[in-house]
């Protein structure tokens with residue numbers, strides 16, 4: 001059979017039920033194979049939309065997402081999603097067409113050095129040099145993408161090789177002697193961690209996206225509640241620990257709660273799980289958690305002691321390690337009463353500094369209220385994707401995520417335009433769930449073309465644009481740190497999003513009244529098919545509280 | 559480990575953080591890699607984007623044709639070697655990394671020196687070469703090429719000695735290293 005037909009067989013063997021992509025000359029053979037393959041393919045309108053859709057699918061389902069593109073511009077359009085998937089450890093396999101082998105290196109039509117361009121931002125990549133290699137490469141790509149610390153893997157297939165005949169035999173194993181991720185965790189280290197936790201007077205659990213990736217949420221809850229350990233999550237970890245919980249401190253970091261950031265600041269022991277001490281968490285590194293010792297649990301050894309030296313390093317995934325840690329911890333017989341004073345202190349911060357904002361006295365919709373209203377209208381049960389900016393931070397602060405894989409956003413790369421296509425992918429992967437996108441009026445324009453994809457395929461995402469007419473987060477920084485000298489952040493009221501929605505064949509709505517917002521949201525959600533809602537909010541509202549970049553947690557403002 | 563848990567107490571004060579972040583000395587990393595296209599680019603690219611400098615780098619075949627050996631030296635005063643090796647390990651084509659202990663390692667480099675030799679100093683130059691057990695591999699009227707093998711330090715010392723004669727050109731291979739005794743590197 002042709003190599004491309006074997007490719008389809010491999011995708012099926014990997015359990016792929018949907019592919020996002022867009023064809024071109026170099027992957028014509030692949031697209032010919034789709035005709036008879038019986039694999040659902042969703043034609044996107046821009047490869048970046050396809051890449052982010054594959055990410056959204058992967059984050060919502062926990063399975064590997066798949067995106068296809070042709071050579072040259074098709075492949076370069078994938079760079080942002082590939083980099084995004086790398087930064088946020090999202091398992092996606094990207095399959096690109098390449099020019100014929102005889103043209104390689106000659107600047108042939110639509111030739112780009114895809115392997116070279118993507119090398120810094122992939123977990124691994126395969127350049128197919130012989131058609132017979134293709135099946136094994138595909139299976140290895142899926143294995144690498146999903147195991148250990150997940151990430152993007154790219155397979156580049158020259159056009160002539162993709163249509164060549166091969167002897168296809170199903171591949172049952174992978175041969176990757178240089179790739180052996182460790183998930184179990186060293187028992188001795190885990191016991192040491194349990195002892196340290198038993199000795200701690202002011203412990204904090206700091207959990208990140210690694211807990212979600214490892215499907216370790218239940219283990220996290222069990223561990224945290226085996227005593228009264230306070231828990232905070234990063235932007236990527238939201239939902240790993242249920243927000244409405246007595247031990248929940250809220251998100252930490254630049255726009256986290258004071259309770260979470262102050263607890264980190266005063267902690268004597270921080271147990272980091274699947275989190276990487278990003279600068280948006282630590283602020284000024286030299287003054288980060290100055291009194292704390294660190295247990296660092298991560299499946300990627302290179303994260304341990306990269307930014308903050310660990311006292312007890314544990315290489316393993318959150319699920320396995322936490323399951324063992326709870327057993328060890330229970331055996332220490334530690335006395336929960338030792339944490340009373342610590343909780344009194346934390347309660348003090350919670351009472352004194354709750355998340356809050358000044359509501360409008362008229363019908364104006366405050367952006368924070370918009371999120372609360374959406375939480376109410378969805379009963380907190382939606383999968384929520386977001387773009388990047390102020391709306392993202394408010395969504396993270398005010399939508400209390402009760403479970404993992406409900407909050408899907410671009411944390412590491414901070415990619416505007418992520419939310420809409422990611423919602424599309426999540427909705428395709430989880431067709432039984434409501435999927436909402438909280439979009440920025442700036443961000444949404446970066447991938448609005450996928451509304452056509454949603455309309456054509458009746459993918460019923462509900463997109464709520466927090467429309468402040470600004471590149472709001474940049475405006476906020478210019479206001480606070482650049483003397484209010486606004487430079488190119490005002491977008492006016494363009495475009496008319498309702499008309500845009502209608503042009504794409506999507507239901508459009510505009511909402512401007514706080515009084516009916518919850519009901520209006522319910523109406524949008526009850527509307528069949530994709531809906532785009534233009535929500536007009538306060539134009540110049542700032543996201544608080546905030547640790548100014550490079551400052552320590554103690555310097556939180558707002 | 560048998561039974562879980564222990565009631566043996568621990569004081570947080572006893573805990574020590576990882577401190578080997580900067581070792582302050584030169585490290586020779588001996589890396590076995592799969593002999594596949596692009597592997598060297600992956601290694602070089604990793605060093606470049608993480609801001610690690612490679613001092614020397616050599617690549618060659620091993621007794622297994624599917625495997626190549628990369629030997630590279632990095633300054634542990636400037637770079638956290640632990641982080642360098644962990645990042646290298648993340649490359650799927652990297653099979654094994656040894657951070658060779660200086661005391662347990664034999665390392666060699668080969669260098670070729672092209673030195674001006676038109677004058678009366680020719681004899682003196684040959685004498686120096688002999689002391690360093692250098693080999694004269696080419697002689698013309700105006701220049702001599704001397705081959706020197708040894709540790710990086712020896713080659714550097716030779717360079718200092720011959721530079722005053724008029725060093726026209728020098729080429730060094732970069733270090734290769736092998737562990738002492740019976741164990742494989």
Ligand SMILES: Cc1ncc(C[n+]2csc(CCOP(=O)(O)OP(=O)(O)O)c2C)c(N)n1
Pocket residue numbers: 387388389390391392414415416439440441442443444466468470471472473474
């Ligand atoms: C692709 C891209 N370009 C630029 C930025 C820088 N940036 C960060 S937030 C932001 C403003 C986003 O505006 P909008 O989507 O309207 O969200 P808001 O902050 O107003 O809620 C910009 C421009 C980015 N994150 N991504």
Ligand SMILES: [Mg+2]
Pocket residue numbers: 389440441442466467468469470471472
């Ligand atoms: Mg905006």
